Amino acid sequence: MATVTAIEWTEETWNPVKGCSKVSAGCTNCYAEVMAHRLQAMGAKGYENGFQVTLLPERLQQPIQKKKSTRYFVNSMGDLFHENVPDAFIDDVFSVIEQTPQHIYQILTKRSRRLSEYCGSKRLPTNAWMGVTVEDRKDGIQRIDNLRTVNASVRFLSIEPLLQDLGTLNLVGINWVIVGGESGPKARPMDEEWVRSIKEQCDKRNVAFFFKQWGTWGQDKVKRNKKENGRLLLGRTWSAYPNVAG
DSSP states (O other): OOEEOOOTTOSEEEOSEEBOOOOSGGGTTOHHHHHHHHHHHTTOTTOTTTTSOEEOGGGTTTGGGOOSOOEEEETTTBOTTOTTSOHHHHHHHHHHHHHOTTSEEEEEESOHHHHHHHHTTOOOOTTEEEEEEOOSTTTTHHHHHHHHTSOOSEEEEEEOSOOSOOOSOOOTTOOEEEEEOOOSTTOOOOOHHHHHHHHHHHHHHTOEEEEEEOTTBOTTSOBOOHHHHOSOBTTBOOBOOOSSOO
């Protein structure tokens, strides 16, 4: 079944594909990889292959069985646009999305080139929100241009883990920006000024801004449990969603 999650910007996760491989600096301390190996050791169904890319067609029907409107993060434990996922299976995922207009599906990838190639001139279902990870300038920034080619009702950026000052961002055609610091024992710190710069740019472009977390390193640059560091930025939480119908 789909899984209720503590991820702040979604409600449940849906993983018809699980497993991935590293492509950029944001993958270095991948939480999904650690969790997959833990689930494998526990004998959890679907994780027999650890973090190897695995198609789970038996999970395709999960959202169809739920009538209540739900925000689903698609493939929190992998990447739908991984090179080992056939186009035909991606077609199956989008078929489910089309059949369930009561839900919103948040699809996030680091493989923005394949995202752009797959989507082409397709008009995606309006309840499919398409996003890319933007963790740094070297690998992340270029993904935004690929995302802009996608004909989606909502295009969003997951700027997590934010690893450096991203400078000036081109937010044309972007509806939503999520920012967060890295978690875990090997987490890399995030600077408050990097976050404030992104928020100011979102404000100027009228882009919805969601601050997810500080992560392991607090606003004061002290390392502690991420729950203690919280989500406050400039004295408050920022949890805006795009003003676009799903």
